[in-house]
Amino acid sequence: MDFQFDARTEELRAGLLEFMDSHVYPAEPVFHEQLGQLEDRWAWDSVPVLAELRAEARRRGLWNLFLPGEHGAGLTNLQYAPLAEITGRSSHLAPPALNCSAPDTGNAEVLAQFGSEAQRKEWLQPLLEGHIRSAFAMTEPKVASSDATNIATRIERDGDHYLINGRKWWISGAMNPNAKILIVMGKTDPAADRHRQQSMILVPRDAPGVEITRGMEVFGYDDHSHGGHAELEFRDVRVPAENLIGGEGDGFAIAQARLGPGRIHHCMRSIGVAERAIELMCARAEERIAFGKPISEQGVVRDWIAESRVRVEQLRLLVLKTAWLMDTVGNKGAHTEIQAIKIATPATVQWILDKAIQVHGAAGLSQDFPLAYAYAQIRTLRFADGPDEVHKNALARHELRRQATARESR
Incomplete structure (x- = not known):
C-alpha cells in the first residue's frame, strides 16, 4: 500500500x-x-x-x-x-x-450535481465567488428528524408556484443576513412511497412569509462566528415552480447525496481539531508544575497523550480509506465506511478534547483556550448528519446481511 x-x-x-x-x-x-x-x-x-x-x-x-x-x-x-x-x-x-x-459546501454540491443551469447561475456562482452565504433547512422541532421521512413541512404546487408551510430549527448559518438562499426540504406528496414523499426547493431568505423566530445556542454558545443556528417559520411562502431542485420526490435521494460528502468533510476537519488539542495538551503538560514536577511526568497524563496519538492515527487511516473508496467505488460502495467514520470520529475526538481540557485544569473550560468551544462543536457532530444510533443500526444491519451471505456461500 x-x-x-x-x-x-x-x-x-x-x-x-x-x-x-x-x-x-x-x-x-x-x-x-x-x-x-x-x-x-x-x-x-x-x-x-x-x-x-x-x-x-x-x-x-x-x-x-x-x-x-x-x-x-x-x-x-x-x-x-x-x-x-x-x-x-x-x-x-x-x-x-x-x-x-458548511453549510455552503453541501449546498454548493447539491446545486452543482442536481441544480438546473438557471439555478446554478443565480445561486451556485455567487456561492462559489464567496459573495453570498446559504443555509440548509431540513431538521424540524415537532418530529424525530433522525428519520428524514418524518419531515412534516409541506411544499404544495399552486399553478406556476409552490407554497411552503412548516417549521424548521437548528438551521445553521441562517441568522446571517448574507445567507441569501435556503434549501428547504419538505413533503410534496405525503401519499407516495416514504422515500419519494420529499422534495427540495430554493427559498430566498427574504421571501414573504419566511420568519426567523429565534437564534439557538449550543451548550451556551450562539455560534455567531458561523452565522448562528436559527428556528424558522414558513407561512404560505410562495416561490416559482422552477425553484424546485430536481423533480418532485427527489428530496430524500438528494439529501443522502448531500450528506455523504458532508459527513466525510466533518470527519476530516475533526482530525485537525484533535491534532491541535494534542498540541495544546502537550504544551500545557510540560509547563504546569504540580507536586514539584511537570504534570507531563504524571503517568496518567502520559497515558492520555499516548492514547490520543494512537486513536487519532487509527482514525485518520479510516477516514483516508473512506475517502479512497468514495473516489474508487462511489458513495454507495463506501456507505459502510462513511457510517463508520461518522460513528468513530466525534466520539474519538471528544475523548481527546476531554483529556486536553483536564490537563488544562479550569483554564480548559474558559474562553482563553479553544478547547471548550471545540468540545461543544464536536459533541454536536454526534447529532449532525444523523445521530450515532442511526448509523450504528444501519451499519449493524449491513454487517448482519454480509455475514449471512458469507455463511450461505460456504
Missing part, C-alpha cells in the same frame, strides 16, 4: 500549511476582536480580517478546494482529506477563508 500523497496534494498541503502559519493563526484573535465590534453580530463574513484572508487564499489558489469537477478545484476526496484536516486546526476561521465552510 502506498501512503504517500500525490504531487498536487503535497503542493497544496505545503501552501496551505504556510498560509495557516503566516495568515490564519495570527488572524484568530483579530477575527474575534473585530467580530465583537460588528453592528450586526450575525454577519460574521463582513469581518475585515476575513475578507483579507479570503482575498489572499484566492490569490494563492486555495479556493473552493472542497468541490470536485468543473465547478470547483477538481480534487478527489482523497486529495481534499489532508487539506480539510489542516483547516480543522482553526475550524472557525480557516474553512470560511478558503470558501470551504
Whole structure:
C-alpha cells in the first residue's frame, strides 16, 4: 500500500500549511476582536480580517478546494482529506477563508450535481465567488428528524408556484443576513412511497412569509462566528415552480447525496481539531508544575497523550480509506465506511478534547483556550448528519446481511 500523497496534494498541503502559519493563526484573535465590534453580530463574513484572508487564499489558489469537477478545484476526496484536516486546526476561521465552510459546501454540491443551469447561475456562482452565504433547512422541532421521512413541512404546487408551510430549527448559518438562499426540504406528496414523499426547493431568505423566530445556542454558545443556528417559520411562502431542485420526490435521494460528502468533510476537519488539542495538551503538560514536577511526568497524563496519538492515527487511516473508496467505488460502495467514520470520529475526538481540557485544569473550560468551544462543536457532530444510533443500526444491519451471505456461500 502506498501512503504517500500525490504531487498536487503535497503542493497544496505545503501552501496551505504556510498560509495557516503566516495568515490564519495570527488572524484568530483579530477575527474575534473585530467580530465583537460588528453592528450586526450575525454577519460574521463582513469581518475585515476575513475578507483579507479570503482575498489572499484566492490569490494563492486555495479556493473552493472542497468541490470536485468543473465547478470547483477538481480534487478527489482523497486529495481534499489532508487539506480539510489542516483547516480543522482553526475550524472557525480557516474553512470560511478558503470558501470551504458548511453549510455552503453541501449546498454548493447539491446545486452543482442536481441544480438546473438557471439555478446554478443565480445561486451556485455567487456561492462559489464567496459573495453570498446559504443555509440548509431540513431538521424540524415537532418530529424525530433522525428519520428524514418524518419531515412534516409541506411544499404544495399552486399553478406556476409552490407554497411552503412548516417549521424548521437548528438551521445553521441562517441568522446571517448574507445567507441569501435556503434549501428547504419538505413533503410534496405525503401519499407516495416514504422515500419519494420529499422534495427540495430554493427559498430566498427574504421571501414573504419566511420568519426567523429565534437564534439557538449550543451548550451556551450562539455560534455567531458561523452565522448562528436559527428556528424558522414558513407561512404560505410562495416561490416559482422552477425553484424546485430536481423533480418532485427527489428530496430524500438528494439529501443522502448531500450528506455523504458532508459527513466525510466533518470527519476530516475533526482530525485537525484533535491534532491541535494534542498540541495544546502537550504544551500545557510540560509547563504546569504540580507536586514539584511537570504534570507531563504524571503517568496518567502520559497515558492520555499516548492514547490520543494512537486513536487519532487509527482514525485518520479510516477516514483516508473512506475517502479512497468514495473516489474508487462511489458513495454507495463506501456507505459502510462513511457510517463508520461518522460513528468513530466525534466520539474519538471528544475523548481527546476531554483529556486536553483536564490537563488544562479550569483554564480548559474558559474562553482563553479553544478547547471548550471545540468540545461543544464536536459533541454536536454526534447529532449532525444523523445521530450515532442511526448509523450504528444501519451499519449493524449491513454487517448482519454480509455475514449471512458469507455463511450461505460456504
